[in-house]
Amino acid sequence: MGVRKAITGAQAAAEAMRQINPDVVVAYPITPQTPIVEEFAKYVADGVVDTEMVPVESEHSAMSAAVGAETAGARAMSATSSQGLALMWEVVAATPGLRLPIVVSLVNRALSAPINIHCDHSDVMGVTTVGWVQIFSENAQEVYENTLLAVRVAEDSRVQLPVMVNQDGFITSHAVEPVEIFDDALVEKFVGVRSLDRALLDVEHAKSVGPLVLPDHYFEFKRAQEEAMSKVFEVYREVGTELSAITGKQYPFFETYHTDDAEAVVVVLNSAAGTAKAAVDAMRAQGKRVGLLKPILFRPFPYAEIREALKDIPVIGVLDRSMDFGACAPVYSEFRNALWALGKRPAMQSYIYGLGGRDIMTTEIEAVFEELLSGKLDAEHQRYIGLRG
Amino acid sequence: MPTLQEIALKTSGADARIVSGHRMCSGCGIGSIIKTVLAASDKPVIVISATGCLEVVTTIYPFTAWNTPWMHVTFENAASVAAGVEAAYKALKRRGKIEGDVNILAVAGDGGTYDIGFQALSGALERRHKFMYLAYDNEGYMNTGNQRSGATPFGASTTTVPAGKISLGKPQWRKNLVEIVAAHRIPYVAQAAVNNTIDLYKKAQKGFNADGPAVLVVLQPCTSNWSFDSSLTIQYSKLAIETNFWPLYEIENGVVHVNTKPSNRKPIEDFLKGQSRFRHLFKPGNEHVIVEMQKMIDDEWARLLKLEESGIQL
Secondary structure (H helix, E strand, O other): OOEEEEEOHHHHHHHHHHHHOOOEEEEOOOOOOHHHHHHHHHHHHOOOOOOEEEEOOOHHHHHHHHHHHHHHOOOEEEEEOHHHHHHOHHHHHHHHHOOOOOEEEEEEOOOOOOOOOOOOOHHHHOOOOOOOEEEEOOOHHHHHHHHHHHHHHHHOOOOOOOEEEEEEOOOOOOOOEEEEEOOHHHHHHHHOOOOOOOOOOOOOOOOEEOOOOOOOOHHHHHHHHHHHHHOHHHHHHHHHHHHHHHHOOOOOOEEEEOOOOOOEEEEOOOOHHHHHHHHHHHHHHOOOOEEEEEEOEEEOOOHHHHHHHHOOOOEEEEEEOOOOOOOOOHHHHHHHHHHOOOOOOOEEEEEEOOHHHOOOOHHHHHHHHHHHHHOOOOOOOOEEOOOOO | OOOHHHHHHHOOOOOOOEOOOOOOOOOOOHHHHHHHHHHOOOOOEEEEEOOOHHHHHHHOOOOOOEOOOEEEOOOOOHHHHHHHHHHHHHHHHHOOOOOOOOEEEEEEEOHHHHHOOHHHHHHHHHOOOOOEEEEEEOOOEOOOOOEOOOOOOOOOOOOOOOEOOOOEOOOOOOOOHHHHHHOOOOOEEEEEEOOOHHHHHHHHHHHHHOOOOEEEEEEOOOHHHHHOOOOOHHHHHHHHHHOOOOOOEEEEOOEEEEOOOOOOOOOOHHHHOOOHHHHHHHOOOOHHHHHHHHHHHHHHHHHHHHHHHHOOOO
């Protein structure tokens, strides 16, 4: 058993970082991520951790310094949101190619324009194609545990890829919840120490990292990166089992809630999954057989397991908190792909909700379930929840 | 201070930190610059390259010319990557995971320094990471065929600001990187050139030994895009100094020292002649551009001497 603390999602990320005590943390403030680096800076200032903290002048430099530190042999971490992620995109894309297991806390916030500081997933959905492992968190407790898990998944010799741990801006990052923090010593043992095998600071074994690679070899580098990504599933399971020994919890690729006998299932990421659970409970109380699937591991995407979990569900509504303008929304798109191979495919409906931090209510999710159960679907068009008329 | 021969010995053989087999253009001086700078370190050196000539010609996979730890990430971030390497070095040393001392060297061209990498450089200097930053300055984006940069001199024709019927090439003077860097109050910044190896070596030594960040800006005439015979690189570098186009000077703890003072300053035409980027200046009717350029150089030189004479700590 751990200690229960009343903390925010941002503080939960910082608590995990305190226990990880990384060699290097690179920080640049951006709302709503700022409290993570502020909280961690206090740990540094009070000597609670002995991390080398680098307060850089931009997110581009944040990711660059994290890359430098990690290549040198350090365990490096950072945190960002929205515009910050967009500014660091170039280096974000280079990181998995360099096979650097950096863990970044991403506090999801809408991308400009119009400028908006509140939650949606347009930031992370802009980087899902570049090769980071993506883990989503419903609440502060999951933020904390996923951050610990992420370090081990990233650094596993079969993987060596960066990981982003997502949480919803303000909704999770700034809301105080009870979070169970596990024993420092147990967590320290779990996260271990990063190996110096590939370290640039191992000066006796000079290596060249990040060379120019032309058409004769570039393709093979990228294929190797895909191979590493495919190993994440087994590593995630193994590391999850180890973490279970401390937390007593399970670390599945996704969570299902009342899906076994469900006639309609809603799919939704992060904090809205909590809202959806309340909606499921309300509907179940009325005798309506509905359920929820909450994706956790979004990259790599567990197509086969999702297909198995949803194969008998007649109708599925996928709720996206971002759009892919002129195309299917990103989460919906993945679920359609996953279910394509089924002989008898479920009916599906795409919904967009919550852009720029607009609240989603249990009643709105209940209305989605009613719509799904009614069969009045429009496979050709996405629908909008809570949009002003 | 070692002799030229001693420096040459340090830059070759099995212990050399960069070795032959790279793909530099015939007559390119970047090799001499990096070899000299690396030889000036008495500790192992970790090199962080920006995207550019040096990175491209030394590493085409699966080959590398680097016999010292080397990395490259992107174009504009050599200084921030170096900051991360330095942070890792401090953390791992403190935690007893590594032993021994290293020097950290970030290297970029003028594009990666004056322009796109400027913010990263300024941030790293302000945070006083212990590293040296080396800019090899060929006065434009030469790796990609002569596009204008913030280091391109007034009057030069580039592919992005070409001389034409109504254009005389670049209408602005270059920015003074050394003074901008000095404004960060770092312990050491110097301007050097490829032709003067002893001067460059001394400056690199001072930079590596400085108590904080150091910056070297080194002129590197580009045989490919200034378009002169590949045997003339050193000659053009020498002319840049003899015309006061590129003064050799250093600012040590804020104090300016001019290292070389040509007794008989040569006219700027001597430097401009034979370079394709200045060819248009020699057409009848364009004499005024050269006159203007000469005035700028003389004014800058007079200003620099005044700075030195004043003893004012920058």
